Amino acid sequence: MDDVMDERLPEQEIWVKxxxxxxxxxxxxxxxxxxxxEVHVEKDxxxxxxxxxxxxxxxNILRIRYYIRQSVKNHDLSSQYVVxxxxxxxxxxxxIEMPWTIQ
Structure with a gap:
């Protein structure tokens, strides 16, 4: 039997660029x-x-609220960051453009 897990971890906040x-x-x-x-941004x-x-x-620098969805299938671990x-x-x-030229 395959080891399958799909879990949503608690929401967090972080600054990202x-x-x-x-x-x-x-x-x-x-x-x-x-x-x-990579992050996935929810439709809302x-x-x-x-x-x-x-x-x-x-x-742009953003403060986001996100959670991580982790999955394990056939001993492969994957994480998806969801905003x-x-x-x-x-x-x-x-x-800004300067109105003069440097020579």
């Missing part, structure tokens, strides 16, 4: 400063961004 975040897609790549990983969180006309772009809510967004800084 967006590496790849497309507005209408639920799979984003983020970094916590030491690791880069994406809908809220759309309703509030908020755009997540590369370089339930985006709590805060810090937009990346933009470089």
């Amino acid at each position: 967006a590496v790849v975040a497309r507005q209408n897609e639920s799979r984003w790549r983020v970094t916590d400063g030491s690791s880069t990983f 969180a994406l809908d809220r961004l759309k309703r509030e006309n908020l755009k997540i772009t590369r370089g 339930t809510e985006i709590l805060e967004i810090k937009k990346r800084m933009k470089q």
